[in-house]
Amino acid sequence: MARLKDIAEASGVSIRTVGRALKGAGYVHKDVRERVLASAKELDYRPHRLARSLRTGRSHEVLVLAGGIGGQRDELHIAKIAGMERALRAGDMALGLLFGLEDQARRQNRDLLDELISRRPGGIALFPGDGPQAKPAARRLEVGGVPYIFLDHPDRDVDAVRHDRQQGVHEAVTYLASRGRKRIAYVGVIDERSRLDGYERTMRELGRPPIIVPMPKPTWEDGRKAASAVAALDPRPDAIMGYSDIVALGILAGLHELGIKIPAEIAVIGFDDRMAASLSFPPLTTVQQDNDALGVAAAEVLLAKVRGDPPPAGGWSRLLPTRLIVRAST
Numbered sequence: 334m335a336r337l338k339d340i341a342e343a344s345g346v347s348i349r350t351v352g353r354a355l356k357g358a359g360y361v362h363k364d365v366r367e368r369v370l371a372s373a374k375e376l377d378y379r380p381h382r383l384a385r386s387l388r389t390g391r392s393h394e395v396l397v398l399a400g401g402i403g404g405q406r407d408e409l410h411i412a413k414i415a416g417m418e419r420a421l422r423a424g425d426m427a428l429g430l431l432f433g434l435e436d437q438a439r440r441q442n443r444d445l446l447d448e449l450i451s452r453r454p455g456g457i458a459l460f461p462g463d464g465p466q467a468k469p470a471a472r473r474l475e476v477g478g479v480p481y482i483f484l485d486h487p488d489r490d491v492d493a494v495r496h497d498r499q500q501g502v503h504e505a506v507t508y509l510a511s512r513g514r515k516r517i518a519y520v521g522v523i524d525e526r527s528r529l530d531g532y533e534r535t536m537r538e539l540g541r542p543p544i545i546v547p548m549p550k551p552t553w554e555d556g557r558k559a560a561s562a563v564a565a566l567d568p569r570p571d572a573i574m575g576y577s578d579i580v581a582l583g584i585l586a587g588l589h590e591l592g593i594k595i596p597a598e599i600a601v602i603g604f605d606d607r608m609a610a611s612l613s614f615p616p617l618t619t620v621q622q623d624n625d626a627l628g629v630a631a632a633e634v635l636l637a638k639v640r641g642d643p644p645p646a647g648g649w650s651r652l653l654p655t656r657l658i659v660r661a662s663t
Contacts (some may be wrong), residue, residue, distance in 0.1 A: 335376035343372040394427045395456040395635055396449060408607055409624050410460060413484055416628025417458065424636040426455055446473050456480040456635040467491045480638035482631045482649070487527060492649040494630040498604070501620040501655030502531030505602045506574055508657060510539055514572035514600055518544040520559045520584060521576025522551050528604065532574055544570055551576050556583020557590075563599070564591050571599055572663075578603035578610045578619055585613055585662065600663040615661035622655050 337355075341348045346365060354361045354369035355378075361369070372378075397414060418428040446465055449457055450473070457479055459470065467488040474481040483493035509517050519532040523545065536543045546562050548555045556579065563570055563584070575581030581603030585595060593599055595615055603610055606621035630651050638649070 335373070335378040339376055340369060340372045340378055343376060344369045393425065393455050394429045395421055395458060395632075396429050396431055396452065396454045397458045397460075398449070399430050399432050399460060409605060409622075410484075412624035413628035413631070416625035417632045418628075420629040420632030421636070424632065426636065426639070429454075446470060446477075450474070450477040450479055454479060455639055456482070458631055458635065459483050459486070461486045480635050482634045482638075484627065484631055487525070489650075492634065494627050494634065494651045494653065496622040496627060497652050497654055498527040498620075498622075499531035499534070501604065501622070501657070502528045502574060503535045504655070504657050505604075505618075505620050506532055506535040506539075508659070509572045509574070509600060509602065509663065510535075512600070512663060515541075516544060516568060516570040517541070517572040517574060518546055518563055518566070518570035519574045519576075520546045520556070520563065521548060521580055523547045525576075528574075528576060548576075548580070551580050553579050553583035553586075556580035557587040558583075560584045560587025560591065560593075564588070564593060569599075573599060573601045575601060575603045578605040578607045578617060581617055581619070581662075582609060582613055585615075585617065589614075596661070596663050602663060606658055610658075611660065613662075618660045618663040619658050620655050621658045623653065627653055 337348050337351050340355075341351045344351065344365070346354075346369065350361060350365065351369050351373075354366045355373065395417075397417070399410070399414070414428070414430070421428050457474060459465075459467075459481065461467075461483070467483060467486055468490050471481060471483075471491040481492065483491050485495050486493045487495075506517055517536070519529060521528060523529055529545075532545075533543055544566070546559055546566075548559050556575065559580070560583070563573060573581070573584055575584055581601050584601055588595055588599060588601070595601055601617065603617045603619040604622075606619045610617040610619045630653060634649050634651065
């Protein structure tokens with residue numbers, strides 16, 4: 334492994350000059366800095382993380398509070414974490430996953446955020462779930478000097494990277510209307526508004542009344558039961574916008590049980606583009622969200638905060654587009 338001494342010898346300058354050039358601190362002539370950086374690259378120099386941590390008082394590890402990951406969300410969230418880890422690694426930072434820390438802190442009557450801040454991480458990424466409330470958590474992390482980012486959190490008052498779910502549903506429902514579907518229903522939970530807002534907005538633009546079939550939980554079984562509720566409506570919908578792929582796959586199963594032909598009688602669209610969406614019968618049209626790209630975007634925000642970059646004009650939050658994947662269910 335190359336050392337500062339090796340770079341100094343290769344560049345023909347002192348170790349102190351090498352240190353200033355690499356840190357971008359203090360005066361170093363442009364030609365000298367370029368020579369030092371070229372030598373560092375040629376020697377494949379990598380700063381020692383432990384030494385930097387001792388110097389700065391912070392680790393070079395981003396902690397990911399992953400307590401909200403489980404059950405139906407694993408496939409999607411793991412893709413986000415994978416994208417984040419890859420981008421952080423390229424930025425010479427590491428990623429550490431924390432599972433169940435919320436429950437442990439609760440059982441031991443300890444403050445979760447105090448524990449996280451006390452670890453002096455390089456940054457913290459938080460998934461929505463059973464963890465701390467977003468706005469108070471963001472304020473405390475800012476006061477503690479810890480860069481943070483939320484992943485796909487609906488609260489617009491915190492720094493977060495999100496998928497534009499409202500626009501994704503808008504595109505999906507507009508597509509159903511363009512295919513001649515007249516009575517388009519929304520089936521899903523109604524306490525999470527981003528998708529429902531997209532549906533209601535589109536129905537207003539189409540000049541049609543909304544048909545909302547609420548469900549208690551976004552599960553496969555509740556989707557299967559919702560198929561009967563949709564079939565019992567008079568007049569019966571000829572298309573369904575499902576809350577998620579899991580819900581839509583349950584709807585497909587329920588419609589099959591009722592002998593309703595898909596898409597001849599009822600078209601169905603899901604949301605997420607899980608692996609199972611392409612394997613169902615018929616293959617499910619769905620709204621794809623690029624989870625890997627969301628993880629990369631989260632890492633980019635954290636790396637910029639760690640560097641001390643000023644926030645962009647529109648703030649740190651980012652909104653990522655979705656894409657309609659058309660298959661045989663429509």
